[in-house]
Amino acid sequence: MTGTTLTRGYVIIWIWLLALMTVSLFANTLPVSRPAIVTLMFVVAAVKAVLVALNFMHLRLEAWLIYAIATAPMLLVFGLMLALFPDFVLPR
Amino acid sequence: MSAATPTYAGTAGAAARGKVGIWWFLASEVMLFGGLISSFVISRLGGSAHVEHDHLNVTVAAINTFILLSSSYTMVEAYAAAERGDRRGMRVFLGLTVLGGLAFLGIKAYEYTGEITHGFTPWAGTFWSFYYTMTGLHALHVLIGVIANATLCLGARLGLERPYRVELAGLYWHFVDIVWIFLFPLVYLS
Amino acid sequence: MSHASPTVTAVRGPHEATGFFRTYLYATDHKMIARQYLLLGLIMAVVGGYLSYAMRWQLAWPDTEVPGFGFVGPETYNVLVTNHGTIMVFFVAMPILLGSFGNFLIPLMIGARDMAFPRLNALSFWLLALGSAVVLVSFLVPGGAASAGWTGYPPLSAKAEYTGVDWGLTLWLLAHAIEFAAFLLGGVNFLTTIVTMRAPGLGFGRLPLIIWQQATAAILFLLSVGPLIAGAIMLLMDRIVGTGFFLPERGGEPLLWQHLFWFFGHPEVYVVLLPALGAVLEIFPVFSRKPIFGYTLxxxxxxxxxxLSFIVWAHHMFVSGMDPRLAMPFSITTILISVPFALAVFAMIASLYRGSIAFELPMLWALAFLAMFTTGGLTGIFLGSAPSDIYLNGTYFVVAHFHYTLISAVIFGGYAGIYYWFPKMFGRMLGTRLGQLHFWSTLVSFNVVFFPLHWIGIAGMVRRIANPLQYDMIAPHQWINVVSTVALFGLVASQLVFFVNFFVSQLRGRPAPANPWEATTLEWTTPSPPPHGNWGEALPVVGRGPYEYSVPGATRDWLPQRTGAAAAEARP
Known part of the structure; x- marks a missing residue:
């Protein structure tokens, strides 16, 4: 991982992040349904998170072990949230 | 990462150990924020926590988002400079990152003040309880990151810099940024 | 005997700690930290045992003065139940099985000189010491210590008015937050050490099994405790700031706490169990002179x-009022999780089959673990399936079940490990005469304390009641409570035997050779106790798997993992 070659890449990623932020800021004005807007916002957030993780955190240069450490908790959080749905969200 | 580190005190070994360690730590942090955010999400979808957008300052939060995203960029540039052996660049970018973190905290404090003076205290309802707990825990992490980065910046001034430490602090800082990337739409936008 | 030579003093690496402060207080040597954890765990075990004594006395002879404690009554009884549970799990089991065994064995078994982050290691221990101090202090504040049960369910725990305990419960929560932080940092340290610092030749497929179990336990803790910390923050906010996360009248969800708690709570029992299982798996091959059956398995x-432990948690909540649609999937995963454990137990039994078994003390404890753990595991099947659990939930059947599983882990597995590694840890042999007395009296009294509790549980005695005589249906069975309490006196007395043996043997025990049990793993190729830096000048090189006993064609019945002269010299 050498810094010199990546620096220009970092600027591009930063610009992407700001552009995506702008998209989610103005998503509320889009002429589509509310669930679609919310979905868009979280897809955008996920893309931003992946951009930061892959580039700024250099995940794309890492070994499989680091990938595993990074993704396992995400899956667990997702599973936890789904398991909570019957009790708190779904109608009885 | 499967290669064993045969030397005991070499800095290369320390960098590899530090990186594996910080990733394990971040995994536990994902679970911490994940547990809290999951609780908020199900309370919201279940109807017990109504979001009160009208009383949140979205413009100020957007500025804060901009600042935190940019500080992530300066952090990664600080690491790039450290890798190049560019001490001055490293100090400048670390300093900028610290400033970004401080600005974020200042603006957050301004936001809190406004909300509390309008009567939206942490005990004003489930949404506000979650709002203060989530953003407060995040702000605490920002504060820790600011302290870490400032320590590295001052250490570099004294000639104590080790490039891998900048990378480790950066991993933490970017994680804090990612948490905000999710909190921002969750609390302010959707 | 040992491979130590005069040149060892010139070893590159950490400097030997000197002076009282560096040796005992700000110690960064993993072996000293392991001893610190062990001592702290034993001290807290005395506290937890004292609480259980007062509790059992109250159950056998309700509302009489407890000698050496005083009058108990319902409020104090709640304090006893709560703190006995959390102290034993978080401040005894984890410090001994993870803190002490993990810290001592990981660097020695993987051929490292210390943990990956020695100073962080010291921080972990002192955080735990701080947490222990906070728990003890919580007994002294006005209003007394926490009394909302070890699970701390809200709304009971969310407001001081409900239990009458204000600062005691807040401090209790705080102490556990500190404990979690300590073991989080400890877990990061364990995992980093195992991943990055294995000796040359020591691939993952050659790791001793206890290292696998410690790593798995660390991962489970690391990934399960976050949601509970989040829940604890919310509960603290409810208590201190006045939010209503868990208060129904304020729109909160008490059930959410139960989910967050048990999402951690179930993996946590494996965090405690796995290291004990690992210790037993290390001991079986050594004392039956056979390789472990099915290493990969x-x-x-x-x-x-x-x-699987991450997706079974709701079996603790079958009667909590949660959505009944969750009961079926969680019953299935719970029954499913008995499959890998059954495999492990079968592997253990197969490892013993036709071995030349030596009934040394570590082996006795390990065998007792196998028997007791299987008993506890079998009663778990009754509790894991929703229909029978709805009847048994909250009764003394549950109490008997988890004492059979947890005590088999902490007491039988823990003592197996302590008796096995004591020579390496302290450089002297643990006395066998007192050891035999300790083992047999513990085994018998433990079973007399806890086995009858199954019956009284089925008869309908529920947990957390201070006076069983108030209930007509339990009163005829009161003799069971008396028998159990009298046996507890025996159980406590047999631990005193251990304490005497433990401290006397450290001072007067027979000096231990480097490898008293003729075991193969790396830690037995260092002197007992190992010097600072563990390995002298050169790191060990690993040439084979961990359990090469009775290899056909070999000149002796064990082949050490370590290759080279040092391994040969380490023969007793």
Whole structure:
């Protein structure tokens, strides 16, 4: 991982992040349904998170072990949230 | 990462150990924020926590988002400079990152003040309880990151810099940024 | 005897700690930290045992003065139940099985000189010491210590008015937050050490099984405790700031706490169990002079059990009022998780089959673990399936079940490990005469304390009642409570035997050779106790797997993992 070659890449990623932020800021004005807007916002957030993780955190240069450490908790959080749905969200 | 580190005190070994360690730590942090955010999400979808957008300052939060995203960029540039052996660049970018973190905290404090003076205290309802707990825990992490980065910046001034430490602090800082990337739409936008 | 030579003093690496402060207080040597954890765990075990004594006395002879404690009554009884549970799990089991065994064995078994982050290691221990101090202090504040049960369910725990305990419960929560931080940092340290610091030649497939179990336990803790910390923050906010996360009248969800708690709570029992299982798995091959049966099988069983432990938690909540649609999937995963554990138990039994078994003390404890753990595991099947659990939930059947599983882990597995590694840890042999007395009296009294509790539980005695005589249906069975309490006196007395043996042997025990049990793993190729830096000048090189006993054609019945002269010299 050498810094010199990546620096220009970092600027591009930063610009992407700001552009995506702008998209989610103005998503509320889009002429589509509310669930679609919310979905868009979280897809955008996920893309931003992946951009930061892959580039700024250099995940794309890492070994499989680091990938595993990074993704396992995400899956667990997702599973936890789904398991909570019957009790708190779904109608009885 | 499967290669064993045969030397005991070499800095290369320390960098590899530090990186594996910080990733394990971040995994536990994902679970911490994940547990809290999951609780908020199900309370919201279940109807017990109504979001009160009208009383949140979205413009100020957007500025804060901009600042935190940019500080992530300066952090990664600080690491790039450290890798190049560019001490001055490293100090400048670390300093900028610290400033970004401080600005974020200042603006957050301004936001809190406004909300509390309008009567939206942490005990004003489930949404506000979650709002203060989530953003407060995040702000605490920002504060820790600011302290870490400032320590590295001052250490570099004294000639104590080790490039891998900048990378480790950066991993933490970017994680804090990612948490905000999710909190921002969750609390302010959707 | 040992491979220590005069040149060892010139070893590159950490400087030998000197002076009282560096040796005992700000110690960064993993072996000293392991001893610190062990001592702290034993001290807290005395506290937890004292609480259980007062509790059992109250159950046998309700509302009489407890000698050496005083009058108990319902409020104090709640304090006893709560703190006995959390102290034993978080401040005894974890410090001894993870803190002490993990810290001592990981660097020695993987051929490292210390943990990956020695100073962080010291921080972990002192955080735990701080947490222990906070727990003890919580007994002294006005209003007394926490009394909302070890699970701390809100709304009971969310407001001071409900229990009458204000600062005691807040401090209790705080103490556990500190404990979690300590073991989080400890877990990061364990995992980093195992991943990055294995000796040359020591691939993952050659790791001793206890290292796999410690790693799995660390991962389970690391990944399960976050949601509970989040819940604890919310509960503290409810208590201190006045939010209503868990208060129904304020729109909160008390059930959410139960989910967050048990999402951690179930993996946590494996965090305690796995290191004990690992210790037993280390001991069986040594004292039956056979390789472990199915190394790969046990590794996979550990990983699968660890993964499954994240999706069984709601079996603790069948009667909580949660959505009944969750009961079926969680029953299924619970029954499923007995499969990997059954595999591990079968692997253990197969490892013993036709071995030349030596009934040394570590082996006795390990065998007792196997028997007791299987008993506890079998009663778990009754509790894991929703229909029978709805009847048994909250009764003394549950109490008997988890004491059979947890005590088999902490007491039988823990003592197996302590008796086995004591020579390496302290450089002297643990006395066998007192050891035999300790083992047999513990085994008998433990069973007399806890086995009858199954019956009284089925008869309908529920947990957390201060006076069983108030209930007509339990009163005829009161003799069971008396028998159990009298046996507890025996159990406590046999631990005193251990304490005497433990401290006397450290001072007067027979000096231990480097490898008293003729075991193969790396730690037995260092002197007892190992010097600072563990390995002298050169790191060990590993040439084979961990359990090469009775290899056909070999000149002796064990082949050390370590290659080279040092391994040969380490023969007793």
């Amino acid at each position: 046990v590794v996979w069983a550990t990983i699968v059990a660890g993964a």
